[in-house]
Amino acid sequence: MGRIKGEPLLTTELIKQYYETINLDLTIIPQINFRHFRLRLTDNTFYKVTRKIRTWNNLKKQFLTWLPLDVYYSSACWLNPHKLGSRTEGKILKNIMINCDLVFDIDVNGEEIKDIEQARKQALSLKNFLILKKIDVRYVAFSGSKGFHVVCSDPWKDTIDDHIEREKNAIEKRKQIVKEAKSDGLFFDEKVTIDTRRIIRLPGTINSKTGLICTILSDRQLKTDIENIYKLATFNNIITPRIPIFREDEQGLRPAKSLRDDNGRLGVRPTLKNEHYFSTFITNNIPKTQLKIPILEIGKWKKITEVYRVVNKIQRKYGVGDAFLFDDQDRYVVLTLKAVSRRRLEKILFNADSLNFNACKKFGCTYFRVGSSVGSDGNVIQPAPKFINFLPANLHGQVSRPHFEFLISVGLKVETPSNRFCGPNKEALEIIHSIME
Numbered sequence: 001m002g003r004i005k006g007e008p009l010l011t012t013e014l015i016k017q018y019y020e021t022i023n024l025d026l027t028i029i030p031q032i033n034f035r036h037f038r039l040r041l042t043d044n045t046f047y048k049v050t051r052k053i054r055t056w057n058n059l060k061k062q063f064l065t066w067l068p069l070d071v072y073y074s075s076a077c078w079l080n081p082h083k084l085g086s087r088t089e090g091k092i093l094k095n096i097m098i099n100c101d102l103v104f105d106i107d108v109n110g111e112e113i114k115d116i117e118q119a120r121k122q123a124l125s126l127k128n129f130l131i132l133k134k135i136d137v138r139y140v141a142f143s144g145s146k147g148f149h150v151v152c153s154d155p156w157k158d159t160i161d162d163h164i165e166r167e168k169n170a171i172e173k174r175k176q177i178v179k180e181a182k183s184d185g186l187f188f189d190e191k192v193t194i195d196t197r198r199i200i201r202l203p204g205t206i207n208s209k210t211g212l213i214c215t216i217l218s219d220r221q222l223k224t225d226i227e228n229i230y231k232l233a234t235f236n237n238i239i240t241p242r243i244p245i246f247r248e249d250e251q252g253l254r255p256a257k258s259l260r261d262d263n264g265r266l267g268v269r270p271t272l273k274n275e276h277y278f279s280t281f282i283t284n285n286i287p288k289t290q291l292k293i294p295i296l297e298i299g300k301w302k303k304i305t306e307v308y309r310v311v312n313k314i315q316r317k318y319g320v321g322d323a324f325l326f327d328d329q330d331r332y333v334v335l336t337l338k339a340v341s342r343r344r345l346e347k348i349l350f351n352a353d354s355l356n357f358n359a360c361k362k363f364g365c366t367y368f369r370v371g372s373s374v375g376s377d378g379n380v381i382q383p384a385p386k387f388i389n390f391l392p393a394n395l396h397g398q399v400s401r402p403h404f405e406f407l408i409s410v411g412l413k414v415e416t417p418s419n420r421f422c423g424p425n426k427e428a429l430e431i432i433h434s435i436m437e
Contacts, residue, residue, distance in 0.1 A: 011409070012042065012067045013427050015206065019063040024056050024204045028139055028216065030153070034077035034098055036084045038199050039068035040208070050082050069208035072199035075151075076100035096163045099154040100170050102135065102177065103200055105192040107147035112187040116146060117226050123148035124222055126186050133177075140222055142229050144207025144214045149200055150188075170196050210278045210374050211433050230278075234433055277375045279382075281367040283430040286339055286400045286423040293400045294320055294348045295366045296334040297355035307332050311391055314352050318344070321395025321417070324407065328369060328385040331355060335368060335407070339398040339422050367432065370410075387412060398422040402429045 026032050037049040039062065047066055053059050063071070077098040078084050085094035106113065106122045113119050123140055127150055130137050136153040143149060156173055160166040171194055178190045192198050201207065201214045212233040221232060284292045296314070298307050311323050311334055320336040340348065342364060349357040349366075356366045373382040390412075399419045405426035407414045 014211075014431070015067045015069070016064065017427070018206060019060060019067075022204065024059070024202075026056055026059070028203060029073065031077045031098070034079070034081055036074035036076075036078055036081035036199070037062070037202075038072045039063075039066050040070040040072075041066055041068055044069075048082075048084070052082050069206070071202045071205040073202050075103045075198050075200055076196045097167045097170070097196060099157050100167075100196045101138070101154055102152040102174065103192060103198065104150040104181075105147065105189040105200070106150070106187070107143075107189060109187075119147050120222070120226055120229070122187055123150055126150050126181065126188065127222070129181060129184055129186060133180075135177075139203065139216045141201075141203045141214055141216045142212075142233055143201055144212040144233055145209045149214075151200070167196055211280060212278065277373050277381045279369055279373040279434050280371050281369050281432040281434060282403075282406065283365045283367055283432065284345075284403075285365050285430050287402060287428040287430065289339070289423055290341065291339040291398070291400070291422060292342060292345050292365060293338060293403050294318075294334075294336045294340060294345055295356070295368050296336075296349065296352050297366075298332045298334065298352070299355060300330055300332065302332075304332075307334075308391065310352050312393075314348055315391070315393035317351065318348050319394065319396030320348070321393055321399070321419075322414075323391040323393065324387065324412065325389040325391060326385040327388050329382055333368060333385060334391075335403070337399050337404055337407075337417070338395055339400050395419055402426045 029035060033052050033054045035053065037053055037059070039047045039049065041047055047068070049062055051058065051062075053062075074081060074084070077100070079096035079098060080093055083094045104126055106119050106126065108114065108116055108119055113122060127137050127140055130150070130152060133155075135155045138151050138153050139149075141149045141151070154170075155177075156170070158166050158169050160169055174194045174196075178193050181188070182190070192200075203214050203216045205214055206212075207214055212230065215229070215233040217229065217232070221229065284295045286292060294314070296311070298310060302310075307325070311325070314320055315323060318338070318340075320338040320340075322337065324335045326333045326335065342360075345366075346357070346360055348354075349360055360366050369385055372380045372384050375381045395417060397419065399417045399421050401421040401423045402425060404414060404417075404421070406429060409426060
């Protein structure tokens, strides 16, 4: 199983790994057995969970069966949530609403809310507005992408006997609270608040747009800056190391963008419009060993013929074997599979005049970006590195099994080497989800 088409960060292996290891606390969602659950699958279709969910183990079984990209639950409670039909459905037992949470969805929209920081401030203001109205705010969550959810217990809990009238009355009362909030200068998606049939993202689950987790925030956390919130939502609770947007050379650190003029000529990283964006990397570390693979970075100011000459020199001198050449925006990235020590790796990078030589000396490893880089608004900022050429050569020594399997999983045709493998399978690869700035 490899990277999911159209999803910049996720693989089915990562989804499985995450849901196998977590233990979701569902107490934040009362009457869980009356909630409707819907899963977005890897083929972009939606699956309606056809069983009542009563415990985390019930839900976990669904997750591990379907490996969903995204998970949603109903804001309303239904007598038979697993059989929920449309409003026009003739069978009464499929449409009996018990009550409905009061839900607000605050997203970056490019108009009233221009960025994620403004969305955070709107969420905080909206929460204060609701508290003054004596409405029970059950939780505020960062969606994992470009917004926040403010979820309240049903303030009215109508006792109207007729279920159709009960749902109509719930809609009318929500229209009134929307009108009051809007008159206070608050911005949110009013359609979500009014609609009793809405589904919202389940806290604690993965947001497939970014790989971040939909995360419930305390009052203190909601009041912190957005970067801290991103860290709280990092996949699998791993606080990732900073990967600076700098080009490193023997003269020290220089901002990469200073090498490009205002016209954005070829050769270096463009200035990005988003203040923060998300990227995913694999490291060159071979898990359960002290060995690494050489990953070279060569600036695009060099002609491609010079790149080939450098790669050929390294192949002959160090026996690194086949090289896989990628185009990654402002640089060429060369990935090889030979297992080497850290000291030998530094020699290889130095002799190749590789851009990541200093990073290797500082952090002890190097990185290879996988998938697209995604902005805080959910849009693609940088496309995934593009494979452009295969440069064959003899390899002397051991081959990294996880990196070999990784290349196969992303669709590259890689011949099985006769050399001995080292390291576990690709599921053990170190994956870094990083917030870039």
